[in-house]
Amino acid sequence: MSALSSLDAARAAVDALLAGGVRCVVVCPGSRSAPLAYALAEAEGRGHLELVVRVDERVGAFTALGAALSSGRPAAVATTSGTAVGNLLPAVMEANHAEVPLVVLSADRPEELHGTGANQTTEQFDLFGEHVRFATSVAAGASPSSSVRTALSAATGALEGIPAGPVQLNLCFRDPLVPEPGWEPPAGGGWEPPPVQPYAYRRPPVAALGGLPPRRTVVLAGHGAGPLAEAFAAAHGLPLLAEPSSNARFGGHAVGPYRLLLDGHPGLRIERVVLFGRPTLSRPVTALLARDGVQTALYHPRLVAWFREGRRRERLVDDLDILSGFAGRGAEGWLDSWLLAGAAAQEAVDRIVGGPGAPLTGPRLAQLVWESTRGQLLLGSSNGIRDVDLAAAPPPQPAARVFANRGLSGIDGTISTATGLWLGRRTETTAFLGDLTFLHDAGGLLLGDGEAEPDLRAVVLNDAGGAIFGLLEHGRVGDPALPGAAAAVERLFGTPHRADLRALAAAYGVRHTLVRTAAEASAALGAPRRRGREIIEARVDRASLRDLHERIRLAVGRAVSHN
Numbered sequence: 001m002s003a004l005s006s007l008d009a010a011r012a013a014v015d016a017l018l019a020g021g022v023r024c025v026v027v028c029p030g031s032r033s034a035p036l037a038y039a040l041a042e043a044e045g046r047g048h049l050e051l052v053v054r055v056d057e058r059v060g061a062f063t064a065l066g067a068a069l070s071s072g073r074p075a076a077v078a079t080t081s082g083t084a085v086g087n088l089l090p091a092v093m094e095a096n097h098a099e100v101p102l103v104v105l106s107a108d109r110p111e112e113l114h115g116t117g118a119n120q121t122t123e124q125f126d127l128f129g130e131h132v133r134f135a136t137s138v139a140a141g142a143s144p145s146s147s148v149r150t151a152l153s154a155a156t157g158a159l160e161g162i163p164a165g166p167v168q169l170n171l172c173f174r175d176p177l178v179p180e181p182g183w184e185p186p187a188g189g190g191w192e193p194p195p196v197q198p199y200a201y202r203r204p205p206v207a208a209l210g211g212l213p214p215r216r217t218v219v220l221a222g223h224g225a226g227p228l229a230e231a232f233a234a235a236h237g238l239p240l241l242a243e244p245s246s247n248a249r250f251g252g253h254a255v256g257p258y259r260l261l262l263d264g265h266p267g268l269r270i271e272r273v274v275l276f277g278r279p280t281l282s283r284p285v286t287a288l289l290a291r292d293g294v295q296t297a298l299y300h301p302r303l304v305a306w307f308r309e310g311r312r313r314e315r316l317v318d319d320l321d322i323l324s325g326f327a328g329r330g331a332e333g334w335l336d337s338w339l340l341a342g343a344a345a346q347e348a349v350d351r352i353v354g355g356p357g358a359p360l361t362g363p364r365l366a367q368l369v370w371e372s373t374r375g376q377l378l379l380g381s382s383n384g385i386r387d388v389d390l391a392a393a394p395p396p397q398p399a400a401r402v403f404a405n406r407g408l409s410g411i412d413g414t415i416s417t418a419t420g421l422w423l424g425r426r427t428e429t430t431a432f433l434g435d436l437t438f439l440h441d442a443g444g445l446l447l448g449d450g451e452a453e454p455d456l457r458a459v460v461l462n463d464a465g466g467a468i469f470g471l472l473e474h475g476r477v478g479d480p481a482l483p484g485a486a487a488a489v490e491r492l493f494g495t496p497h498r499a500d501l502r503a504l505a506a507a508y509g510v511r512h513t514l515v516r517t518a519a520e521a522s523a524a525l526g527a528p529r530r531r532g533r534e535i536i537e538a539r540v541d542r543a544s545l546r547d548l549h550e551r552i553r554l555a556v557g558r559a560v561s562h563n
Contacts, residue, residue, distance in 0.1 A: 003141030006173040010035035013105070013144040013171060020152035022074050022103065024067040024423055026052045026060040030080020030288050032120065033107035035309045037153070038185075040078070045186035050193065052423065053451060054416075056443045057084045062090030062413030063444070066420020070376060072157045074101035074360055075420070082120035084146050085127055090412050095166040095549035097130040097222075098407030099305050101155035101340050102166040104128070110140035110174040111436040125170045130424075133159075134167040140174040144392040163305045193452070197425045199375060199401040206231040208324050215328030217272040218338070219253075220285065221246035223406040225277030227398075228299075230254070232274070232320070237330035239338035243281050244370075244379055244388045245404035254333065254394035255342035257349050259284045260556045267337045270294055274327045275314055277304050280406045281389050289313065297326045306407070314380040341560045347479045349391050352552050360518045361548060362461050363391035365538050366432065369459050371395075378418045380433025381411050382463060383468045388432070390552070400430075411437040415444030415458065428529055429454060435462040439499055445508035456533045459525070461500060463542035465494040494542075501537045510535055 004012065013036070019024070027037050044051040054060035061077045068075040079085055085106045095102040097200035109121045125137035134154035138144040147169060157164035202225055219227035221242035229248035233240035241258040255261070261268055262284040270288065275298045279285045289296055289314065298314035301352070309316065317323045353364040366387035377400045379385035385404055403421060404537065405414065419433040438460045447453060480486050490496060505512035511534040515521040524536050 005039060005134075006035040006140065006175075006177055007179055009138075009141065009144060009171070009173070010039035011042070013148055013169070014039045014312060016145045016148035017076060017103070018043065018048050020074065020077055020149060020150070021156075022049065023545040024050045024052065024064065024071070024073070025076040025078060025105075025143050026054055026064045026067075027078045028054055028057045028060045028080070028084060030084055030107065031177060032109065032173060033078055033080040033105075035173050036078045036105060036171070036533055038105060038179055040212075041185040044191050047191055050191045051450055055446065055448070057087035058090060058413060059416045059441070059444045059446070060253070061088040061104075062094075062416035062441070062483070063363050063420040063423070065091050065095055065413070066378075066403075066417035067424040068095075068100050068102055068420075069417070070401075070421040070424030074103050074152055075424075076103035076105055078105040079107065080120070081106070081124060085124050089128065089131075090410060092128050092131050092166045094403070094405050094407040094410065094413070096407065097306050098405065099157070099164045100166065100407075101152075101154055101157075101164050103151065104132070106165065106168060106170045108137065108172045110172045126168075128166070128168055131166065133162050133165045134169050135170070136168075136171040138172060140172040144169065144171055145216065161303060163303045165305055177491075193426050196427050196520045198427055199398070200226065203396050204228045204231045206235045206320065208235045208329060209321060212236070212324065212327075212329040213273055214331035214334075216270055216334050217274060217327045218270050218325070220275045220279060220288075221248035221276035222274050222275065222279035223404065229276035232276070232323070232327075236327050237335050238327065239330075239335055239342075240272075241285075242394070243277075244392065245277065245383055246277050246465065247398065247403050247408055247438065248276070249392075249394050249402075250396065250398045251394065252259050252396070253339075255338055256393045257342060257345040257390060257556060258342065258555060259389065260345055261315075261338075261341055261560065262288050264339065264559050268341055272296070272327065274323060275299065278406070280409060281386055282544060295326075297323060299323055312345050340563055343462045344559040344563045345556045346393055348555040349552055352548070352555050353391060354518065358518065360516065360521060360538060360540055362387040362463070362540065362545070363548075364518050364550070365459070365461055365521055365540070367391050367393070368521050368525050370431045371429065373400045375428035376399055376421050376430070377402045378414065378421060378429065378431040378433075380414045380431065380437040381405060381409045382437055382466070382534055383433055384437070386468070387461075411440050413441055413444070414438070415431055415441040418456055418458070419444060419454050422456055423452070427455075429456050431456065431458045433458065435460055435497075435499070435501070436466055436495065438501070439497070439502065442504060442508075445505075446506075453532050455529065455531055457529070457536065458503060458534070459536045460538065461540060463540050463545075464498070465490075465496045465542060501535065505535045512537065514539065
C-alpha cells in the first residue's frame with residue numbers, strides 16, 4: 001500500500017473526526033500542522049464543521065474545552081509541533097478530571113527527523129501521560145482513520161471501563177506540507193452555526209420507595225450533580241444543599257447559605273448524607289463528609305475520573321432504589337427546620353450585603369449576577385463561585401445552565417472557556433470572575449479578523465489582587481498588627497496590581513463599563529443584552545473582606561438561633 005501524502009492523511013483524519021461527531025475544531029497556526037489546517041478549511045467550506053482560529057495554544061485548548069462542555073460533543077484543538085503542544089497541558093488536565101471529550105491533534109515531524117536536532121522537534125507522543133484516556137502517534141504516510149476512531153471512542157466514554165476525557169492524536173507529517181498549486185477551499189455555503197439553543201430544564205422522574213423510615217438526611221449536590229439531585233430531594237422530602245455548578249441549586253427544597261448551617265445548630269443535626277456529583281467548594285462540607293457518626297452515600301452509576309474507588313469514605317451506590325432506602329424520608333419537621341433556618345440565614349446575608357448604604361462587595365455582585373443571568377453562566381474559580389454559593393438564593397426554577405472548571409479549579413483559561421461555551425450552543429453567555437482570573441487569560445479576548453464574536457458578558461470583580469487568600473489561613477498570618485508579616489502576605493498572596501481593565505478592553509475592541517456601587521451594577525446587569533462582547537468591571541475593596549465574612553457568620557448564627 002502506497003504512502004499517503006500529508007494532505008491526504010490529514011483529510012482522512014478530518015473525515016474520521018466528522019464521522020465521530022466532531023463539529024468544532026480550534027486551529028492554532030503553524031507550519032507542521034498545515035496539512036490539518038488545509039483539510040479542515042476544506043471541511044468547513046463544505047459546511048461540515050466550524051473552524052476556529054486562535055494564535056495562543058492555551059487559549060485554543062480551553063476554547064475547545066468550552067465548546068465540548070456546552071455542546072456535549074467532542075471538540076478538537078490542532079497545533080504545530082514543539083512548545084505549542086506543551087501549552088495544551090492545563091486544558092488537558094482540566095478535561096481529564098472533568099471528563100471532557102477534548103481531542104488533541106498535535107502535528108509532529110516524521111520519525112527520521114527525531115534525534116537529529118531538527119527545529120521544533122521533541123518527544124510529543126504521550127506528552128500528557130495519565131491525563132489522557134488514549135494517545136497514539138501516527139507515522140507519516142500512514143492512514144490515521146483507525147486511530148481517530150479509537151481516540152473518539154475513548155474520548156466519549158464508549159470504551160468499557162474508561163470514563164470520558166481527553167485524548168491525543170500525534171500526527172506525523174512529511175514534506176510537502178502544502179496543497180498542489182492552485183488549491184482553493186470549496187466555494188460552497190460554508191459552515192452554518194446551529195440555531196440558538198436556550199437552556200430548558202427538564203425534571204428527571206424520581207419517585208421514593210414506599211415505607212421508608214424517617215431520617216435526618218440531607219442531599220448534597222456537588223459539581224456536575226445535575227437536576228437529578230433536586231428531584232431526589234423533592235421526592236424524599238429532604239433538604240437540598242447544592243453548590244452553584246451542580247445545576248441543582250433551585251426548587252423548594254434548596255437551602256441557600258447552607259454552609260453556614262453545618263456547624264451543629266440545634267435541630268439541624270445531620271445523620272446521613274446522600275451525595276450527588278463532586279463537592280469542591282467549602283471546608284464545612286468537607287468536614288461534614290468526614291464527621292464521625294454521619295453515614296454517607298455517593299450516587300455512583302458509572303465510572304468517573306475524579307476519584308479512585310476505595311479512596312473515599314462514602315458508600316458507593318449505583319441504583320436509585322437502593323439509594324432511596326439509604327436516604328429514607330425526611331423525619332417529621334426535618335425539612336421545615338432546614339427551610340426555616342435557610343430563610344433566616346438568607347435574610348441575614350441579604351441584610352449584611354444588600355442593606356441600605358452597604359458598599360458593593362463580592363457577595364452582593366454574585367447575587368446580582370445570579371439573578372440576572374440567562375442562557376449560560378460560567379463561574380470562575382477563586383472567590384466568585386464561593387460568593388455565589390454563599391449569597392445567591394436558589395430560584396424556583398433554573399434560569400441558566402451553570403458551568404465551572406472545577407476539575408482542577410484553576411484560574412487559567414476562563415475567558416477562553418466562556419468563548420467556547422458560546423460556540424457550542426450560540427446562546428448568550430455570562431462569565432463571573434475575579435480580576436486575576438481575568439488577567440490570567442486576557443489573551444482569550446484576542447479574536448482574528450473574520451472570527452465569530454461571541455455574545456459574552458464578562459463580569460469582573462476587581463479588588464486589585466487575590467482576595468481569596470485573605471479568607472484562608474494566610475489572612476491570619478497577615479495580621480495588620482504584624483506589619484512585616486502583613487506586607488509579605490500581601491505581596492506573595494494578595495499580588496496587588498494596577499492593571500487598567502478599561503484600556504485592556506479597548507486594546508481588544510471589547511465594550512467596557514465600570515461600576516462602583518450596587519445600584520450601578522444592578523443597572524448594568526439589567527440593561528438589555530447587546531450582541532458581541534462586553535466587560536462589566538466592578539471595583540471593590542478587599543481590605544475589609546475578612547471582616548465582612550465574619551459579620552455574615554455572626555449575623556446568620558444570631559438569626560438561626562432566634563428562629
